[in-house]
Amino acid sequence: MTAPDAGYAIDVDDVTVRYGDVIALAHTTLRLRASTVCGLVGMNGSGKSTLFKTIMGLITPQSGGVRIDGLTPARARRGGTISYVPQSEDIDWSFPISVREVVMTGRYRHLGLTRRPRRRDHEAVDEALRRVELTEFADRQIGQLSGGQRKRAFVARGIAQGASILLLDEPFAGVDKRTEATIIALLRELADDGATVLVSTHDLQALPQLADQAVLLMRRVLVHDTPERVIAPDNLIRAFGLDPLDDAPVTGEGR
Template identity: 65%
Template sequence: MSNPDTPHQVPALDVSGLTVRYGPVTALDDVSMTIRPGRICGLIGMNGSGKSTLFKSIMGLVRPTAGRVTIAGHDTAHARSRGLLSYVPQAEDVDWQFPISVREVAMTGRYGRQNLFRRITARDNSAVDDALAQVGLTELADRQIGRLSGGQRKRAFVARGIAQGAEILLLDEPFAGVDKRSEATIIDLLTDLAAAGRTVLISTHDLSTLPSFADEAVLLMQRVLVHGTPEEALRPENLALAFGVDVTERRDHPTRTDAEVGR
C-alpha cells in the first residue's frame, strides 16, 4: 500500500455533488469523494451501481446533471489536455481484432505530447520503452494486442498510462478474465505506481483481495454508501446495503466469501 496522506495536499481527485441522469434514470445521485495523491482506492458495487458512469464522468465523457469533478486542481477538460488522466477500459470495450501492436497501444499515450503530424520523437520512444519494461512486456512489444493473454492486455493499457505520464489511472475491472498470477502482477505494478506518487481508482468485483493492496475503498450504489478503509467497506452490514445481501443468511453460510458476494 502507499504512504499515508500528506496534509494540505491538493487532492488528486475531487468529486463534489455529482449527479448524472439518463432521461428518467438516475445513474449517480449527489456523489462526493476525495482521493489524495499516491493512494489506491477501490471502487466496489453491484452491476448498475454507477461505477462506469463515475469513470466516464471523471474522464469528461458524460455531462453531469449537477456537481463537478476536479483533477489535481483542474477541471476535467484541462486535466485531459495535460495528460493527467489515463483510463484502462473493460475488456469488452476494446476491439481486440484491430491490427495494432502492443508498442503502438503504449505509444497512443504519447499522442497528447506530439504535434499534429504525430511525429514520434526519441523522447516518445524512450517513454514507451520504459513503460513496457515496467509492465514486463518488452519482449512482446511487436505482438498484435489481441494475441496477448487477458492479464497481458491489461498491462499493455497500463503501459499506455505510464508512457503518457498520467498522474491518475482509472482501471475498470482490470482483474476480470485474468488468472491469479496476472492479477498479482497487476497489483504489484499498481502498488509501485502509487508508491511513486500516482493515484489509482480501480473498480473490482474481487473483494477478497481488496484489503491487500487498496488504501481506501468506496462502496457505491448510485450514492456513496461508505468511503473508508477496505475493511470498513467490506463489513457485512455495508455489503448488505450495496448488494442486497441478507446478513443473517451470510452468517448461516460462513464459507461464502466476499468475492462471491461481489460476482
C-alpha cells in the same frame, strides 16, 4: 458546488447523473489525494462506470461538479493528467497494430507537430512495457495477447502517457491470479511514485492488498474508509442486499 481544493487529485462534489428518468449517481461526493490506491466496490448497476466517465468528463452531470488536480476534466484530459482503462477496449483486435504501437498512442500529446516519436518517446514506451512485464511481447500484434496481457498493455499506455491519475474499470475481470498480482504490485508501485489510482473490482478478497482505501457505491457513496471496514458484512448488506435510494425516484438501474 464548493470551491475546488487543489490538494485533491480527484474531487467529485455532490454529483448527480441521470439517464432520462433513471438515476445513475445521486449526490455523489468522492475526494482522493495523491499517492493513493482506492478500490471502488459495488454491484452491477451501482454507477461505477458512470462515475469513471464523469470523472473523465465524458459525461456531464446534471448537478455538482468534478475537478482533477484543480482542473476541469476536459483540461486534465487534454493535458494528459488522467488516463482511463475501461472494462473493455473498443478496438478491432484483428487490426495490424503491435503492442508497442498501442502503448505509443499514450505519447500522442508529446509528439509535437510532426507526430513522429523521438528518443524520449521510445524510452517512455520501453519503460512502460518493462513495468507491466510485456517487453518480450512488444512487437506482437495486440490481438495475439491474452486478455490479461491486453489489459496490461493499456495500463502501459497510461504509464507512457505520464498520467498522474489512473482510472481502471474492472482490470481483474477474466485474468489469472498471476496477472492480477502483477497489476496489483504495479498499481502499488505507481502510488508510491505519487500517482492516484481509482480501480473498480469485484475481488473483495484481494481488496486489502490492492488498496489503501475503498469506496462502496450504490448510486451514491455509502462508505469511504479502509478496505477492511468497507467490506464489513453490515456494509455489504447495505450495498448488495438493500436499495439505499429507496426514498429517491429511481425507475431503473444505474450504468
